[in-house]
Amino acid sequence: MAALMLRWSCLGKRWVLACIDGGSRHGRGAAIGLTSRRKRGQSSVAQQPLIAVQKSRKGEHEWAAVVGLEIHAQISSNSKLFSGSQVHFAAPPNSLVSFFDASLPGTLPVLNRRCVEAAVMTGLALNCRINKKSLFDRKHYFYADLPAGYQITQQRLPIAVNGSLAYSVSVGKKPSQVSTRTVRIKQIQLEQDSGKSLHDEPRSQTLIDLNRAGVGLLEVVLEPDMSCGEEAASAVRELQLILQALGTSQANMAEGQLRVDANISVHHPGEPLGVRTEVKNLNSARFLAKAIDFEIKRQIHELENGRKILNETRSFDDKLGCTMPMRDKEGKQDYRFMPEPNLPPLLLYDTASLPPGADPQQVINIDWIRERLPELPGKTREKLIQQYGMLPEHSFTLLNEVGLLEFFQNVIKETRAEPKKVTSWVLNIFLGFLKQQNLAVNESPVTPSALAELLNLLDRKAISSSAARQVFEELWQSKGKTPSQIVSEKKLELMQDQEALERVCHTVMEGHPQVGVEGRRKAMHFSAC
Amino acid sequence: MSSLLSAPSALREDALRRLKREMWARAVKLGLRSWVGWRRGFTSKADPQRSGRVTAEVIEHLERLALVDFGSLEAVARLEKAIAFADRLRAVDTDGVEPMESVLEDRCLYLRSDNVVEGNCAEELLQNAHRVVEEYFVAPPGNISLPKQDEQEPFSHI
Numbered sequence: 091m092a093a094l095m096l097r098w099s100c101l102g103k104r105w106v107l108a109c110i111d112g113g114s115r116h117g118r119g120a121a122i123g124l125t126s127r128r129k130r131g132q133s134s135v136a137q138q139p140l141i142a143v144q145k146s147r148k149g150e151h152e153w154a155a156v157v158g159l160e161i162h163a164q165i166s167s168n169s170k171l172f173s174g175s176q177v178h179f180a181a182p183p184n185s186l187v188s189f190f191d192a193s194l195p196g197t198l199p200v201l202n203r204r205c206v207e208a209a210v211m212t213g214l215a216l217n218c219r220i221n222k223k224s225l226f227d228r229k230h231y232f233y234a235d236l237p238a239g240y241q242i243t244q245q246r247l248p249i250a251v252n253g254s255l256a257y258s259v260s261v262g263k264k265p266s267q268v269s270t271r272t273v274r275i276k277q278i279q280l281e282q283d284s285g286k287s288l289h290d291e292p293r294s295q296t297l298i299d300l301n302r303a304g305v306g307l308l309e310v311v312l313e314p315d316m317s318c319g320e321e322a323a324s325a326v327r328e329l330q331l332i333l334q335a336l337g338t339s340q341a342n343m344a345e346g347q348l349r350v351d352a353n354i355s356v357h358h359p360g361e362p363l364g365v366r367t368e369v370k371n372l373n374s375a376r377f378l379a380k381a382i383d384f385e386i387k388r389q390i391h392e393l394e395n396g397r398k399i400l401n402e403t404r405s406f407d408d409k410l411g412c413t414m415p416m417r418d419k420e421g422k423q424d425y426r427f428m429p430e431p432n433l434p435p436l437l438l439y440d441t442a443s444l445p446p447g448a449d450p451q452q453v454i455n456i457d458w459i460r461e462r463l464p465e466l467p468g469k470t471r472e473k474l475i476q477q478y479g480m481l482p483e484h485s486f487t488l489l490n491e492v493g494l495l496e497f498f499q500n501v502i503k504e505t506r507a508e509p510k511k512v513t514s515w516v517l518n519i520f521l522g523f524l525k526q527q528n529l530a531v532n533e534s535p536v537t538p539s540a541l542a543e544l545l546n547l548l549d550r551k552a553i554s555s556s557a558a559r560q561v562f563e564e565l566w567q568s569k570g571k572t573p574s575q576i577v578s579e580k581k582l583e584l585m586q587d588q589e590a591l592e593r594v595c596h597t598v599m600e601g602h603p604q605v606g607v608e609g610r611r612k613a614m615h616f617s618a619c
Numbered sequence: 620m621s622s623l624l625s626a627p628s629a630l631r632e633d634a635l636r637r638l639k640r641e642m643w644a645r646a647v648k649l650g651l652r653s654w655v656g657w658r659r660g661f662t663s664k665a666d667p668q669r670s671g672r673v674t675a676e677v678i679e680h681l682e683r684l685a686l687v688d689f690g691s692l693e694a695v696a697r698l699e700k701a702i703a704f705a706d707r708l709r710a711v712d713t714d715g716v717e718p719m720e721s722v723l724e725d726r727c728l729y730l731r732s733d734n735v736v737e738g739n740c741a742e743e744l745l746q747n748a749h750r751v752v753e754e755y756f757v758a759p760p761g762n763i764s765l766p767k768q769d770e771q772e773p774f775s776h777i
Contacts (some may be wrong), residue, residue, distance in 0.1 A: 168733045175738035183754045184744060188737035192744050203732035207726030225720055232686060289760060297755035300744075434723045452730055616669055 146224055151358040155386040156366075157322050158314030161329060162307045163339040164283065167207045171282055171306030172199035172242065179345055183299040191304040193237035198432050203454070205280060205306040206249070206436065208338040211460050212308055213250030213278050215332055215466055220456050222438050224249040226280075226430040231423060234284035234298050243309070243428050248279035249436065255312070256468065258486065259321055265483045274313040279322050283307050294614040308568040309337065314353065314363075318386070318585040319379030326350055326375055331489060343374050352382050355399070356389045364389070364399060369413055371405040381406035385413050470495070478502075478509035491521065493531030500538035507545040515545060519559070523566055536565050546574040555580040674698055 094475035167177055175188040190197035215411050225247045228240040258268045285303035287296045316322050330348060333339040341348040355366035369385055372378045386405075389399050404413040413597065439445070441457040471485035480488075488495050498516045505512060520541065524534060545567070548558045557577070564576045577583055652660050678689050741754055748759040 101650045109661070126764050169731075169735050169737075172631075174731070174734065174736035176735040182741065184756070185754075186738045187741065187744055189744075190737075192747075194747075200731045201728060202733055206730065230684070291760065294760050295752075297752055297762050299755055317622070344650035424680070426684065429721050429723050431723070434726045434728045435720055436728050449731065452727065454730070530703040569703075 095459075095606055098513050151385075153356050153390050154359045155354065155356045155389075156314045156363060157318070157355040157382055157386075158366075159311065159312040159316070159322055159325065160351045160353070161310040161326065162349040163310065163329075163333055163341055165205050165213075165306035165308055166337060166339050167202060167204045167208065167306060169202055169204075170304040171202050171205050171280065173197075173304055174200075175304070176302075177305050181301055183297075184301065186301040187303065188494065191237070191300055193239075193520075197454075199242060200428075201433065201436070202306060203451070205370070206438075206454055207459060208306070208336075209249045209278060209308055210438065210454065210456060211336050212310075212333065212458070212464060213253065213337050214460050215336055216250075216253035216255055216275050216278070216310075217251030218250035218275060218278060220250050220438060221247060222440075222443070222456075223247065224279075224436045224438075226436070227427050228430050229425045229427055231425060233284070233287075233329050234296055235287045235300070237285070237300065237305065238301060241282050241284065242282035242430050242433070243280035248277040249438075250278040251276070255325060255329060255332075257324045260594075261323050262394040266481065270487070271316075271321060271325075273315045273321075274311050276311040277309075278311075278607075279309050281307050290599070313616060314355075319382035322350075322352060323375045323379040323384050326378060327411070327490065328467065335464055335467055335470075337464065341481055346373065349373070350378055352385075353380065354382060354385045354389065356393065357387060364393070365401050367399060367413075368403045369406055370403060371417070377406060377408050380408075380411060381413060384411060388413065393501045476511060480513045482509070484513055487517055487521070491531060494521070497531050497534075497538050501542045501545070504539055504542035505545045505549070507549040512545060515541065519562060523562075535569050536562070537569075540565055540573060547573055547577065552583055552584060553577055553582050579585075673702070 173188040173190040177185045227245045230240040256272050258270045260268050261269045283305040285300040330341040352369045353366045355364040357364040362437040403416045474485045561576045745751050748756050
């Protein structure tokens, strides 16, 4: 596990933390350290100032941060993990709750096949070893949104262990400077979700909606191989893309389908790991990065001022941009794990061990699932690079933006223009317009066919590239018009008639006899474009 | 005892009264001893390796976790007796025997197909609730994470 150096950098108004591999430093003497600089009058969190600590005369040590993540992804299924009630995001309160979900006496859990398949698919995609026998346990704690007083999870023997997730981080200011990192996956387990509580502080009560109680979750535990907010955010983004590609989870953080808790500690490289704190309530990748970076700073600050870090749970307040301790969570929780007595062990098979004559509905064959795994993001990016000759960072951008890959592929289908041209137009011009007006791909006024037509015109040399830009702007503003219409309306066509062009050039040159040979040559060249 | 029954009534009554007093004294002594035993802790004869004492710390911890009330010494004593009773299992030699997961471990885990067959009974479920607000269950407040402004920590982000 490398103790990576943290280098804080600020690119204009954006907060960027570039993590640089420790091996690139030269020796202990060149300790980078961290310096702090206050920006006067800065109170909003939108602008993060450059943070670094002045190197003290005693030769202060560097700090290394260690970040581990626990990710809960809601399984995309029709019904819940142990009951037949529906899984749906917005519904009238307590309308999607069965007697088992409400924990009424006499009800028993019945495992949902789709959730097991989802767990196996995710495990295979993340290079895990799938445990052919896994067990269910009860994790006890009292909270109003957990009607049974315990959560059924897999603590002793989870369904998948020992995997890896590859993601990439930028290591320099240029977009091409990216490096691939790997984070180990400790385990993947199936567990139940709890209900939702709405705190009504003025009336001193909590309102409970059990629609979410019992929904299947995949808990993915990442080992503490990461060292800053950006790495964590990139790893989570990659996991999101994988889950979406597999179809096992929609992994939408805003809708609560993907929840991340971070475990953060700091220490001096070479010394044992420090006390860790857990940060919860992170519901976007951006807040995740901010919260982790804040917590690292806070811990360094506390330790440098001689204070100790408490092993506590904190939550992130996005408005203030800082973490706060959560009440009710002091001291270590004792969950009193016990085997779930109502569920026998979950047995999975592969083609070799499949019992003959078994009911196919009642057995799960790991090999069968492996053969049918959809294409993963890493593979898609590879294919893009090979097929279209694009740069790796372009393939990342194409996949990172929701719907952009589909848009790109639709344009490619309908146009004869070179793939590199298409890539450049989609990633620079099209995406640029989208970002300027803060639109999603599916809100774009320009359709793939329109762009394809425009690129065809450009490819045929019917218009110049500057004219094409004008047409694109026009397309963006006014819906319904095709590129050809705009071109003819604005008379942007290039003159194709060679003789007419020559006549124009001669007229120009005669009108300006003082322009030398160079000028004449340029004029001829310009007309030929 | 049998001699008492054949004795004259006056003598019988005296003897009975004395017997009652003695039994009462013995009961008090026993009670006191067991109370003292609980306070000082005693070693269970069944298992000399482990003390049968359940400390006050453990009781407090359990009361918080399981939300039960070990209100009286009697309850704690009963708990200790229950533990001692279960400890007798240790007398069985289990060397080389694989522990069971549960008594159902050789049953087949039934896999249900992913169809919606339940739900839509909010009214029925809410009938059970003590208090209801607009189809939500009502619970006491708990685990509110964000402290109010004046309770904010001294370290503010730089």
